[in-house]
Amino acid sequence: MSQTKVFSFASGDDISRALSEFIAQASGEAIARSGRFTVAFSGGSLPATVCRFLKDNPAVDFAKWHVFWADERCVPLADSESNFGLVESELLGPLARAGRAIPDGQVVRISEALIHNSAAAAADYQARMEQLFGGPLPPAFDCILLGIGPDGHTCSLFPGHPLLEERAAWVAPIDDSPKPPPSRITLTLPVVNRAARIAFVASGAGKRDMVRRIVEARDAALPAAHVAPPSGTVYWFLDSAAAQDLSAATTSRFSL
Numbered sequence: 001m002s003q004t005k006v007f008s009f010a011s012g013d014d015i016s017r018a019l020s021e022f023i024a025q026a027s028g029e030a031i032a033r034s035g036r037f038t039v040a041f042s043g044g045s046l047p048a049t050v051c052r053f054l055k056d057n058p059a060v061d062f063a064k065w066h067v068f069w070a071d072e073r074c075v076p077l078a079d080s081e082s083n084f085g086l087v088e089s090e091l092l093g094p095l096a097r098a099g100r101a102i103p104d105g106q107v108v109r110i111s112e113a114l115i116h117n118s119a120a121a122a123a124d125y126q127a128r129m130e131q132l133f134g135g136p137l138p139p140a141f142d143c144i145l146l147g148i149g150p151d152g153h154t155c156s157l158f159p160g161h162p163l164l165e166e167r168a169a170w171v172a173p174i175d176d177s178p179k180p181p182p183s184r185i186t187l188t189l190p191v192v193n194r195a196a197r198i199a200f201v202a203s204g205a206g207k208r209d210m211v212r213r214i215v216e217a218r219d220a221a222l223p224a225a226h227v228a229p230p231s232g233t234v235y236w237f238l239d240s241a242a243a244q245d246l247s248a249a250t251t252s253r254f255s256l
């Protein structure tokens with residue numbers, strides 16, 4: 001049975017500080033248990049919020065990290081639409097400049113050679129995931145960091161899209177994303193729902209109705225409401241504007 005914990009913070013800096021502590025703890029526990037930390041990042045507004053303090057957190061052993069993307073746009077890595085590019089500028093670059101780089105072989109980007117063929121890019125991404133995690137079961141990430149769109153999408157899983165029913169592939173192509181760019185690859189629900197920890201990060205009044213419909217109403221029309229790992233925990237890191245429509249009983253004081 002999946003557990004949910006919802007935290008609301010007064011400011012963006014407070015969310016980022018809490019995420020830095022939360023990820024440091026998740027990373028420390030995973031490394032103590034298995035010698036590595038497997039994490040998947042979303043794009044959009046999330047990397048800046050997550051990495052603001054994380055990149056300088058001395059408690060994190062970044063050399064043991066294996067970094068994947070929850071979804072990626074089929075664009076060149078240097079394109080401003082690239083989700084890799086956001087994590088590169090908010091975390092990977094600053095870490096490298098500080099002499100704490102995540103080894104390049106442990107940063108699993110979309111293959112730039114395959115961006116014009118999303119099916120091949122997804123198959124290649126899944127094969128590289130399989131090299132690390134093995135099979136046949138879907139990988140169980142230590143932590144997946146998810147955003148939500150104003151339509152309730154998460155990863156590149158959009159409302160009403162057939163990919164919500166995908167149960168075989170770990171990574172799937174999408175060529176009709178309603179949010180540009182249309183061509184992307186995305187983790188599927190069987191992978192998302194095997195993670196030990198999932199952290200949703202959402203800020204701003206524009207997301208408050210969505211947050212209420214997902215967290216309290218569990219509105220099945222919204223892809224993010226399908227994130228419910230049977231043996232993992234879903235955490236919500238919200239600012240007060242995004243949490244505004246939630247009842248006081250839903251949120252709890254942040255603690256690790």
Ligand SMILES: O=C1O[C@H](COP(=O)(O)O)[C@@H](O)[C@H](O)[C@H]1O
Nearest residue numbers: 042043044045046071147148149
């Ligand atoms: O297109 C995408 O959008 C979502 C939400 O982005 P945000 O800017 O509203 O936070 C993001 O989680 C996803 O990774 C991205 O590809």
